[in-house]
Every structure is written in structure tokens, then in C-alpha cells.
Amino acid sequence: MTTALPAVAIPGQRLGSIASYVAGPGTHVQNATIYASIAGPVVVGPVQPSSRTKSVLSVSRSIPRNAAPGANAPAKSTSAGKPKLRYNTLPAVDSVVLARVTRVQKRQATVSILVVLDESASSQPLNPSQTASDNDNIEAILSSAANPENHSSSDELRFQALIRKEDVRAVEKDRVVMDEMFRVGDIVRGTVISLGDQSFYYITTARNDLGVVMARSDAGNMMFPVSWKEMRDPVTGVAELRKVARPF
């Protein structure tokens, strides 16, 4: 039987059989039937004619703006010009996160994860009207994160992570001095390499595009990057050592 997929799913709504689809994010399977777990538009993944795998059925969290005229038809995902679909994000392995350094020790640095970036967050600027969760308002989080008064109150509610000495950069791992890489209060872009132990995720900055993205100098001014290891104060002109991320 060919049942039409609804455009908007409600939690508990029956979507289809596992003989026809594979359950993706936002759905769950019970008794050989796929049900929706969250409210949002139903997305059917593209069917690859070369392989015999079934298409992936998933429910995302936000409604695309241009899908409103075609509300009756089920939403088909196409790669060209599709608005970004959102799911509820926690830090997972290979997630790109923005974190603030809270403690620098000899062999590791403790950071507090502020934002979990999606894969397409680096390519497209975020539309503020389409924010679906508190992770999406990145400009507001970063502007409040750069304010030192907000550090102590919000850091204990964030997920904690560690950047070990071996994970700071890919070359000359044994010559890394942690004080020359990070300072307390810096905003760091990193990738989660492990879910870690009970308290900390493990984060690496060993790629060229990972590292410090925002930092304040000793004089308190916002610095700009000048090389892969230096940032400069625009007011005083003093250069400070950081493990700098490559800008977008």
C-alpha cells in the first residue's frame, strides 16, 4: 500500500514501514513501523539507483520558508539551494564546536563548549529568523561569550571538554607549550575526537582551520590573527602567541 507521507509530522505519528524506508534522525522504529519522534517536516532522502538501499526517512526541526506553498506534497530533499535542516544537537564525535578556555594547565587545557556547529554552518551565514534551538544563535552566544562578566555564571552549565597537549597541533607535538597556545577566555574552534570520560569531552585543534578564533590581549582589546601562531593587538600593536585557526 502506498501511503502518502505527511508534510508535517507530530510525535507518535506513523510514517511508514521499515520495508519501504530506513529510519533516520527524528524517528524511531517500533514493531516494523517508523514513527516520528519530534514535530517537524518529513524529509525523504534521495534514492540512489545504483545501490539497492532504501531511502532514509527523517524528521527535521524547522520548516523551510519556501516549503509553505508546497505544503501538501511531502518534502523531497535536493542538494541545490536547500535550506539547512536542523536536528537537536549534542556534541558528538567529529562535531565542530566553539568553546571558551576556562583553565590552562601544563599538559591540557579545560574548555567549556558554547556552540555545536553543523557541517554547513561554516559555509552559509545563519538566518536569525530560522533559529530552532538555543544552539543556533551563534552571533548572540559569541558576543556574550566575549564579555568577561558572563564567564563564571554560564560556564558551569556548559559541557566541559579537554584539549590535551598532544592534540593542539599536528607538527612538533613534543615542543608544545600550553601557555603559548591558549589563554583563559579565548574562544577556540575544535573538533570532538571522543566522548571521553564521565566529565569531559576530548577536543582536538590539530587542523589548520581549528584553533583560537577570538582572543583578548593583556590590555583587554580584541586581537586579530596575523599568522598561524600570532595574534596582534590593534591598539598597542603587541603580538601574542596563540594556536590560531585559519579564518573562513
Added chain:
Amino acid sequence: MPLDTSTTYPLTKLRLDGRRWNELRLLQAQISTNPASSGSSYLAMGNTAILCSVHGPAEGRRGDATGGAAGSAGAVVEVDVNVAGFAGVDRKRRAGGSDKQSTRIASILRSAFQSHLHTHLYPHSTISIHVSVLSADGSLLAAAVNACTLALVDAGIPMPGLLCGCTAGMSGSASTPRDPNNDFLDPLLDLSLPEEQELPFLTVGTTTAVPVGEAAMVNEDEDEMKVAMLTMDSKVHCTYVETMLAVGIDGCKQIREILEGVIKKSARR
């Protein structure tokens, strides 16, 4: 009392506010009311008005003495219920979550949603639900369940279905066995505060049931409901409980359709 349901209902078959036995009060709901939280909702069932906000899944507080979130296999649901001082007829001085009514509603909500949500997807996390009662006019637990469900859907937390609550009672004192020849009591749906104080009632919450075994093949279109929450404090003979349950489950079905309409209208906005 000058007017009460047990004396006026047998004469007119209408309740104090003019409803029939199976009519809900006006249910108005809205989600995404608070941009500062992950999910939020406002719900009014008659004159019972509730604000609910959800934060999470977030990091559990480390160092908490009872902190089970740090090492648990799934997310821990925390519920905080705050009945405002101006919510009732008489103003209460200490408006907080420390009285017995708020604590009891909070514990019922916590156990209901802890077993209802897909908490295994968020290990070492905490889902905080904050319920604020702005006006209390009966069916407080049922309205809180509906408001929490809307806020959790707005937060995008996965769940197998919508958990909807409703109250059901009887139109008189039901403490004696039911007489089939002289059955003059009627069940009532969605009790208001004067009816709650006078009549026996129960609160039932249902969610989508998953058919098991051979029932999965039959009745594809008919959605069965599973009772996920049931509380009753009144003295009722056991012959009336099934009637009250059936009416309450039917009321949950009506509420679920209203909540689904609210979610779909907000999703298309």
C-alpha cells in the same frame, strides 16, 4: 453551598458553567512563547492558565549530592512547579515550589515524563521543565501535563507520542455500589475547581500505544491509547472507576487533537 453540581445537575443535566457532561472547557494553547528557553508553551484550559518552559538537554550539575545526571545512561528529567500567589481565590503569601501541592504535581510530572521521553538519546544530560501556574481553576495536573508536552515538542526532544492529560469525575457522591436499575449518576469531563472540591474525580494521561503481536496487523487506522498516568484521591466505589476512566480517555483523545492542531499551525507559520 447555594449552588452545587450534585443538586442542580439531575434537574437540568447541565453543569454549573453550562457544559454538558462530555464537554471540555475552552482550551487555548501556544508554543514558542519564550525565546530564552529551548522550548516553551502557554496553555489555558478554561480559567486554568499555565506557562511552561524547557531547558535542555544540558549538562547536569556536577557536584550535586543527588546528581544522577552525571553518570546516568539517559537524560534525567527535573520538574519545578511554581504556583503563583495570585493563582487561587485567596492570595498565598509564600509563592514558591515548597508547598505540598506543587511538590506532588512536580513528582508526578517527573515520573510521567522520565518514562515517556526518549532519554536514552542524551546520556549525562538533564532536561529541566519549569511550570508556572498563573491561574488555578481545577484540572491543574492535567493542564500541566498538556503544557509540558507542548513545551517538550517545541524543544525538539524526541518522544513516542503526545502525552495528554484530562480529568473525569462523577456527578454525585459515588461511594455506594452502582445500582443498574436506579443509575442516576453521570460521568463528567474536565472538572473545574468548584466541581473538584465537591465531587470525586481522577486524572488520567494517555499516550500513543504501540500495537503488539497480532494486533499490529489488524486495525491499522484505529489508534489505541495507553494509560501512562493515573491519579485519584477521592472515595469512589470500584464500579464507577471504569466509567470515569473511559470518559477520561476520551477526553484525552479530544485534547490530543487540539494539541496536534496547535503544533501543526505553529509548524506551518
